[in-house]
Amino acid sequence: MPHPHAVTIPRRFNGPLDSGQGGYSAGLVATFIDGPADVSLRRPVPLDSPLEVATDGDGDGDGDGTVRLLDGAGLIADGRPASGLEVDVPEPVGLDAAREATSRYAGDREGPFSRCFVCGLARDDGFHVFAGQVAERRVLASPWTPPAWAAGDDGVVRPEFVWAALDCPATFATLLDDDASLGVLARLRARIDAPVVAGREHVVIGWPMGAEGRKAHAGSAVLAADGSVLAAAQALLITPRT
Numbered sequence: 001m002p003h004p005h006a007v008t009i010p011r012r013f014n015g016p017l018d019s020g021q022g023g024y025s026a027g028l029v030a031t032f033i034d035g036p037a038d039v040s041l042r043r044p045v046p047l048d049s050p051l052e053v054a055t056d057g058d059g060d061g062d063g064d065g066t067v068r069l070l071d072g073a074g075l076i077a078d079g080r081p082a083s084g085l086e087v088d089v090p091e092p093v094g095l096d097a098a099r100e101a102t103s104r105y106a107g108d109r110e111g112p113f114s115r116c117f118v119c120g121l122a123r124d125d126g127f128h129v130f131a132g133q134v135a136e137r138r139v140l141a142s143p144w145t146p147p148a149w150a151a152g153d154d155g156v157v158r159p160e161f162v163w164a165a166l167d168c169p170a171t172f173a174t175l176l177d178d179d180a181s182l183g184v185l186a187r188l189r190a191r192i193d194a195p196v197v198a199g200r201e202h203v204v205i206g207w208p209m210g211a212e213g214r215k216a217h218a219g220s221a222v223l224a225a226d227g228s229v230l231a232a233a234q235a236l237l238i239t240p241r242t
Contacts, residue, residue, distance in 0.1 A: 005032070005053035007069070009045055012125070015116045015167070015185075020045030022185030023118070023167025025069075027160030029053075029079040032067045036191035039079035046071055085191045087219055087234055090139055090207055092227030097134055098141035098203045104132030105142070106172055113182075119168035127161075129204050131169040133176065140173050140206040144222070151198035162196050162222060162231050163188065169206030170218035170235035176208045183216055183237030190233035196222055202230070214239040 007028050015021030026039035032055055045051075052070040069077040093101070107130060108114055109121045117126040127147075131140035150161040167185055174180050196202065202222055209217035215238060222231040 005055070006050045007053060008050050009047050011047045013117050013164075014047060015118070016044070016112045017115060018044070018047065020047060021116055021118060021164055021167065023188060024160050024164035025077060026079070026167075026185070026188045027163025027190075029067055029069050029077050030163060030190065031159055033065065033079055033081055036082040036085040036189070037079050038082040038085075038187070038189040039077055040187045041077045041185060042075050045069075045076055051076060082189050082191070085189055085234075087191070087221070087232035089219070089221045089229050089232050090137075090205070092223050093134055093137075093139060093141040093203050093205050094227070095143055095201060095203060095225060098143045098205075101132040101134045101141045102130040102143070105130040106132070106175055113168075116168065118164050119172070127165060129165055129168050131172055131204060131206055134205075138176050138207060140169050140176070142169065142204050143201055144204045145201045146196060146198045148198050155198050157196040157198055159192060162192055163190055163233070165204050165222060166190055166220045166231060166233040167235065169204050170220040170233065171206075171237055173206035173208045173218040173220070174211065174216040174237055177211050177216065180208075180211060180216060181239045183214070183239040185235060186238045187236035188233055189235075190231065192231045194224075194228070194230045196230050201225055203227075209234070214241070 009020035030037035
């Protein structure tokens with residue numbers, strides 16, 4: 001029988017112009033998984049369209065905690081627990097250095113990511129995570145003050161929005177590798193270690209972790225103002241074929 005859960009990605013939470021932001025979409029899948037999660041995106045995520053969530057226990061799972069996001073019979077994303085996820089986070093970046101780094105943000109006011117609700121320069125209502133390279137380091141950073149609408153009644157940012165903030169700095173971090181091209185998120189493995197509180201200024205960082213062919217790997221983290229790690233992730237990005 002179909003599982004009663006369904007989700008819809010509102011159009012305002014796009015990444016590319018016509019599909020859901022990868023981190024947000026993966027984070028929605030992760031909300032059906034306890035603890036750290038490993039989510040793969042299989043195709044562009046439809047906007048403003050109900051998507052079915054199939055989990056173990058409804059006849060669609062394979063016994064390993066898998067959660068699947070379905071558009072009819074089409075698989076959009078699948079996720080599973082990632083207990084013990086370890087991410088080697090670099091030395092923290094302070095708020096002043098993060099603010100200065102945004103002057104080197106590689107995003108554009110036109111193009112496929114220009115209206116991404118996390119990193120789009122053409123969005124006035126987004127997260128404004130404009131991660132640029134930190135001086136003399138192979139790390140990107142941006143300040144981030146989560147808005148109240150991204151949080152629950154307790155003021156804590158909802159997990160899917162934390163995952164959203166982890167996506168874009170990892171995506172742009174791959175450009176620190178020579179001859180790299182901007183890819184799209186294919187897989188995000190993330191954990192949230194402590195509450196991210198709306199209205200407080202944080203630092204989001206990203207760093208490259210190597211590439212092979214069209215595949216690139218990167219890490220990202222959300223830091224408190226004192227440098228402590230609140231959330232961390234590993235991303236796999238794929239450069240589209242030309």
